[in-house]
Amino acid sequence: MAASSPDTPLPGDDFQFILCEGCQQAPSNLKLLTCLHTLCLDCLSKNKAMGQCPVCRTPIPQASGIPDMDNLLFTNLQARLSIYKKIVNGVDLCCNNCKEASEFWCSECEEFLCTRCCEAHQRYLRKENHEVKKAADIRAGSAKDFLESTRRTGNFFCSNPTHKNQTVSIYCTKCCKPLCCSCALLDSQHAPFCDIHGETQRRQRELSTITQELQQKRNRFQATQAVLRDKAARLEEMWREMRELIQQRVEQLVQLLRREEEELLGLVEARQERGRRELAGELQRVEGTLRRMEAAERLVEKMSLYATEQEVMDMQPFIRDSLQELQRLQPPATGEREQPRDLSECRARLQALVERVTGHPEAPSSPAMENSHQVSxxxxxxxxxxxxxxxxxxxxxxNVEDNYDGWNQPGTSCLVSTxxxxxxxxxxxxxxxxxxxxxxxxxxxxxxxxxxxxxxxxxxxxxxxxxxxxx
Ligand SMILES: [Zn+2]
Ligand SMILES: [Zn+2]
Ligand SMILES: [Zn+2]
Ligand SMILES: [Zn+2]
Ligand SMILES: [Zn+2]
Ligand SMILES: [Zn+2]
Known part of the structure; x- marks a missing residue:
């Protein structure tokens, strides 16, 4: 039987199904896997390490990685399609008998015939159902027509190896084998019988019935596939949302912290400015007092040097009152300036922020931090x-009883002490x-x-x- 070369282009897309599902080529050694995918020997040996079908991942049970079942159907279709292509191209069509130019094809003999050999063939073999077709008629028809017309019916073999040339028309239903007439008549082992064509049709029907039943199961698998895909998509969506939520929430937290930072820095700015102003005012007052004291000293000194008795009598009470007023003045206390109240307030606010975010108090970083709140x-x-x-x-x-009363800050209305x-x-x-x-x-x-x-x-x-x- 003629085999097409792997790179033979196939007529039309209708026959893509006869290609190897691995390499998409048409080599003649196609094997049928238990998953009903078809692979060539090359692809199977490359795939051996995987030990499973590369299309659907069904395990290949054979240790060699090569399934036992040949895909006879696809291999034969390839061969017949390559003959069709040869006839359609019409180049070098030679009689298989005498090498003359051929115009006829016998699908039973699988031979090209010249006009002369065809006449002889018809004379001897017409009775044996050898139908000869004209190459011109085949060219006019489609590949599908050719394959249908060459679908041979007489190539059954008797299951007895010594009867290879006998025509088979009987099927033994006991041992599930095709038989020739001799076997059926002479061997009493075989019975009951039925027509072999009836049996092939029954087998085709059996496959159709199972396929129809399988359709329901397929629908259920498709429904499950849809559910799983939907689930996968929803999970992807949920995780994506979770990532977004984390980013969004952290971004909000960062912004909150930034606003806190701005607020605290604003507080620091305002308090610093207020402290600066207060201190400058006090300095001014102290300096003014010092200038008054200098003036007093100078005036008293000048009076003792140059004043007449009349001048002493007139001015002394006024000057004495002023000096006594100076005596009553006290320099402002400077001790508490080492821990300004405003600075402590800012520290406490910062400390509170750190505690809220981290959940635990910051280690004291300076003696100023050791206030009653921290200890508590x-x-x-x-x-x-x-x-x-x-x-x-x-x-x-x-409820946690707690006498700590650090909640009531000036300007708040919270009276909770528990x-x-x-x-x-x-x-x-x-x-x-x-x-x-x-x-x-x-x-x-x-x-x-x-x-x-x-x-x-x-x-x-x-x-x-x-x-x-x-x-
Ligand atoms: Zn292949
Ligand atoms: Zn498969
Ligand atoms: Zn011939
Ligand atoms: Zn013939
Ligand atoms: Zn037989
Ligand atoms: Zn039998």
Missing amino acids: TSNPAKRMKVQNAGVLTSPVRV MTLTCWKTCQMAMMGCTAQGHMGLMSPVPLPPALALAKLPSHLLIIAASLTGG
Whole structure:
């Protein structure tokens, strides 16, 4: 049987299915895998290490990586298509018998015939169903027509190897084999029989029926595929949203911190300016007093040197009153200037911000930081309560008695002296602090600035702040 070369172009796209599904070529050694994909020997040996079908990943059970079943259908179709192509091209069509130019094709003999040999062939073999076709007729028809007309019916072989040339028309349903008449008549082992064509049609119908039943299963697999794809897409979407949420929330936190920074720097600026002005005023007053004292000394000295008795009598009471007023003046106290009240306020606000973000107090960085607030929040028993607050997972309300009264700052209306440990129900995490407007926060000893007031916060923001910083 003629085999097409691997690079033979195939007529039309209709017959792409006979190609190897690995290399998309048409070699003659096609194998059929249990998954019903078709691969050539080359592709199978390249694929051997994988041990599975490269298209659908079904394992190939053979250790050699080469399935036993040949794809006879595709291999034969390839051969017949290459003959069709040869006839259509019409170049060098020679009689297989005498090498004369050929005009006929017998699909049973699979031979080209010249006019003379064709006449002889018809004389002897017409009765044997050898139908000879004109090459011109084949050229006029399609490849599909040619394949249908050359679909041979008489090439069955008897399953008895010594009867290879016998025509087979009987099928033994007991041993599932095609038989020739001799076997059916002479061998009493075989029975019951049926017509071989009836059996092939039954087998075709069987395949069609199973395929139809499979359609329902296929629908279920397609539905599952859709569900899985949908699920994968939704998961992708959810993770993408989570990434965006993290970025968005962190960005908001950074902006909040930036606003806090601006506010604190603004406070520092204002307080520094006020301190500067106050100090300059005091300096001016002290310098004025010193000039008055210089003037007094000078005047008293000049009076003792040059004044007449009349002048002493007239001016002395006035000068004495002024000197006595100078005597009453006290220099302003300078001791408290080492720890300006404004500076402490700024430090405390910064400390509170650090504690809110990190969840624990900053180590004292200077003696000025050691104030009563710090000592109070560093109390070990209380620290433990704050840490426990972070692991509560169900909605509870716990009151922690605490005499610490660092909440009442000038200008705030909060009168709470008991700290309340409250589960924030929306997210099942615990927060500690006064829940009054502007006082939410972890152990915050000072009121939150308006930027961090609870009412203005996006939900969960403080919690994210605590969890992101490991607090
Ligand atoms: Zn291949
Ligand atoms: Zn496969
Ligand atoms: Zn001939
Ligand atoms: Zn013939
Ligand atoms: Zn036989
Ligand atoms: Zn039998």
